[in-house]
Amino acid sequence: MTAPFHPTRPFDLESIRRDFPILDRRLDADTAMVYLDSGATSQRPRPVIDAEVDFLTHDNAAVKRGAHRMAEAATDAFEHARTTIGRFIGAPRSEEVVITRGATEALNLVARSLGDGDDTTPAQLRVSPGDEILVTEMEHHANLVPWQELARRTGATLRWIPLTDEFTLDLTGLPSLLTERTKVLALTHQSNVLGTVNPVRELAEAARAVGALTVLDAAQSAPHMPFDVSELGVDFAALSGHKMLGPTGVGVLWGRYEHLAAMPPYLTGGSMIETVTMDRSTYAAPPARFEAGTPPVSQTVGLGAACDYLSALGMEQIAAHEQALTTRALEGLSGIDAVRVLGPGASPQRSGAVAFVIDGVHPHDVGQVLDSLGIQVRVGHHCAWPLHRRYGVTGSTRASFSVHTTEAEVDAFVDGVARAIDYFQAASR
Amino acid sequence: MTNPLDSLYTELVIEHDKRPQNAGLREPFDAEVHHVNPTCGDEITLRLHLDRDDRAGGSLRIRDISYEAIGCAMSRASASIMSDLLIGRTTEEALPVIEHLETVMSSRGTVEADEELIGDAVALMGAAKFPARIKCVLMAWKAYQAALVETQAMGER
Numbered sequence: 001m002t003a004p005f006h007p008t009r010p011f012d013l014e015s016i017r018r019d020f021p022i023l024d025r026r027l028d029a030d031t032a033m034v035y036l037d038s039g040a041t042s043q044r045p046r047p048v049i050d051a052e053v054d055f056l057t058h059d060n061a062a063v064k065r066g067a068h069r070m071a072e073a074a075t076d077a078f079e080h081a082r083t084t085i086g087r088f089i090g091a092p093r094s095e096e097v098v099i100t101r102g103a104t105e106a107l108n109l110v111a112r113s114l115g116d117g118d119d120t121t122p123a124q125l126r127v128s129p130g131d132e133i134l135v136t137e138m139e140h141h142a143n144l145v146p147w148q149e150l151a152r153r154t155g156a157t158l159r160w161i162p163l164t165d166e167f168t169l170d171l172t173g174l175p176s177l178l179t180e181r182t183k184v185l186a187l188t189h190q191s192n193v194l195g196t197v198n199p200v201r202e203l204a205e206a207a208r209a210v211g212a213l214t215v216l217d218a219a220q221s222a223p224h225m226p227f228d229v230s231e232l233g234v235d236f237a238a239l240s241g242h243k244m245l246g247p248t249g250v251g252v253l254w255g256r257y258e259h260l261a262a263m264p265p266y267l268t269g270g271s272m273i274e275t276v277t278m279d280r281s282t283y284a285a286p287p288a289r290f291e292a293g294t295p296p297v298s299q300t301v302g303l304g305a306a307c308d309y310l311s312a313l314g315m316e317q318i319a320a321h322e323q324a325l326t327t328r329a330l331e332g333l334s335g336i337d338a339v340r341v342l343g344p345g346a347s348p349q350r351s352g353a354v355a356f357v358i359d360g361v362h363p364h365d366v367g368q369v370l371d372s373l374g375i376q377v378r379v380g381h382h383c384a385w386p387l388h389r390r391y392g393v394t395g396s397t398r399a400s401f402s403v404h405t406t407e408a409e410v411d412a413f414v415d416g417v418a419r420a421i422d423y424f425q426a427a428s429r
Numbered sequence: 430m431t432n433p434l435d436s437l438y439t440e441l442v443i444e445h446d447k448r449p450q451n452a453g454l455r456e457p458f459d460a461e462v463h464h465v466n467p468t469c470g471d472e473i474t475l476r477l478h479l480d481r482d483d484r485a486g487g488s489l490r491i492r493d494i495s496y497e498a499i500g501c502a503m504s505r506a507s508a509s510i511m512s513d514l515l516i517g518r519t520t521e522e523a524l525p526v527i528e529h530l531e532t533v534m535s536s537r538g539t540v541e542a543d544e545e546l547i548g549d550a551v552a553l554m555g556a557a558k559f560p561a562r563i564k565c566v567l568m569a570w571k572a573y574q575a576a577l578v579e580t581q582a583m584g585e586r
Contacts, residue, residue: 364469364501364565365438372434380469394470394499423434424443424502 007314011321016313017404019045031374034409039192039353039400040378042223042245044306051305052247052298063297064271064288078297081304082287088307089218089237090228091254098253098260098287099295103219104142106238106253107186109266109290110215111146114184115154116264124183124211125263129155131183134212136161136169136198137390138191141383143217143238147186156183163390167194167344174206182212189221189232193384193398194343195326195353197221204233213259219243219251223402224322224351226315229254241299245403246306250299253290260286267292310403318403322352325401325410329354332414338421342388342396352401355382358417361424363397369420370397375413437559438502441510441552446502451512455495460579464572466564471500473508473568477576479520488519489580494573503553503562508569510549520577526550527570534563 009015017023022043025033035043055077061070063078079094086094100106117126127133133147137160151158159177164170169187178185185207190197204214214234221227223244229237236259241250255263265272265283269292274282283289310318327346333339333356342355358366367379378398381388388395399413454461458476465472478493494512498505515523526547533542538558544551556562 362501364471364503364562368437368559368562369434372432385470388470394472423432423438 007317008312011313011317013321013404013406016045017406019047019309020404021046021049023404027374034373034375034412036399036401036405036409036413037376037378038223038402038405039220039243039382039398041242041248042402043404044245044247044302045309047309048245048247048302048305052302055298055301060298062294074297077301078295081300084304084307085252085300086254088227088311089222089239089252089254090230092230093257095285095287096254096257096260098255098290099300100238100251100253100290101249101296102251103217103238103240103243104251106236106251107143107215107217108146109253110236110238110255111150111186112266113263114213115150116266118264121264122262124213125259127154127156127183130181131156132179132181133158133184133186134161134177134182135159135185136187137163138169138194138196138384138387139186139188140192140217140219141385142219143186143188143215144386147184150184161187163387167191167342168196169198178206178210178212180210182207182210184213184215186215186217188217188219189227190218190224190351190353191343191384191387192220192353193355193382193387193396195351195355196344197225197349197351200232200234204235208233220351220353223310223318224315225319235259241303241306244303244306245309246303247296247299250296250303252303255286257286260290263289265289265292269293313403321403322401322405323348323350325405325407326350326352326354328407329399329401329410329414332411333417336414336418336421339417342391342393352405353398354400355396355398356417357393357396358421361421363395365424366397366417366420369423370413370416373412373416373419375399375409375416377413436555437562439552439555441549442502442506445506445509445552449498449505449509451493451495451516452497452509453495454497455493458493458495459583460576462572462575462579464568464575466500466504466568468564469501471498471504471565471568473498473500473504473572475508475569475572475576477573477580479577479580482519485519488521490519491515491517491523496569496572498569500568501562501565503556503565504568507550507553507566510553511569511573514548514550515573523573527574530554530570531567533557534567 059073061074063075083094086097162170207214216234216237218237219240236255239252242248272292363379380395458478475496479489482490498508542551542554556566
């Protein structure tokens, strides 16, 4: 276990905003840019941009191969970033931090590997016919489709925890869903649509009690709240660089070392082997086993800087800031009759993704009006189509907040929603 | 002050969105297709009814286009305007209309729409300057084209 973080700078919104150069962007002469789509891709603060530029300016070379000093410098920067990331997520060992191309690849890695074992693979890490895979109805497609595919390849059965009308997991049927047949429980820490924060620790404990692995999609949670894999008690966790103020093209799979050390590889090729002969190969220890090919080196360095940036602000402070914004947004929207929020009311189990539908105005049209006001929100099903179907809609409009979001921006968003309704319902039209 | 949104949501678009023409699924029909926009989840089910018209040299005349569309104002209005425009034409007559529409829509606003040729569909052409909305407008037209291909495939059997 690592020591808890202590913020090293005050949560001063003005100075935070100065760290994000893109916030000065204007969409046209009269329109400032209000970025409320961090749930899709977050913006990067100057230290993250600089870290990548510095690395490329001074230390760029192939990592983990070659004996020259540049290769050493690059490898040091890469491995230093891995250590930083590991510390940020509470990983007991930095060898448990596998660098991937994103959270999607991290989840696919686990799902693929769990179906690829043979007689030498521990039974716990091998999904077979008759086994069950348990997911939830609120999953992003990235944590649903890989499990559908695993079930198809292995003859296992996919089951799911349904959702309540209150936008939370319906755990009443859990005893019959999570049984000794369950091999894997895959769930999101925080819904990218509803904002619901799931009781991961309790569910991981229940999974462990029946011998099932817990795979956590932490793409939405890690940037917004204190996050510690050891405390959560999960077996695997997937993170996305570009959703946590870091670069695109990089993500993380954290996994318990004893699992990673016993799992077959996902991608194969250079850098992941131990020995290679013409007819067979043996594989390196984790994390190298799961890092075939050249990793996204400068992106990983950028992600390390993003972890440092978040740590300096303090995850408790960030969570509190975004809670306050969420409460304000929900209060504002509650004053507009035609709006139906998809998600629970404000609470610590409710994060800063605020999705809603408007009777009679399609999300695409709402987003268009908001965009005309400079407000950048996501529209559509947000890669969570089954969730939207569950609530009887094809899509929704979603605002999502970050460290740099202001109350004034939230107010502009609420005002913009009201204007969108006026625009489409104006009597003259 | 004019609202720049009005170039997208023209009066005709709003009118067709609120009171869609030829909406609902009807019999008879020769082909039915179902199209989905995977990015937003919008859907259209479209039925096409054709008739060989001997007075028009045996051309295929579009007798009916009926549809059910779930989607944004642009996609719903587009389906409505298209049905209004194409019902009664021969499939050959529909062709240049669709071709021109696709040209304008992929031009990012550099090609002026020919109102003589595409009639009320000109009201949809503001979307050419909103790249994210082009798919919304084209969805119904793609569905019509797919239905037409299907009727031809049936004719060959």
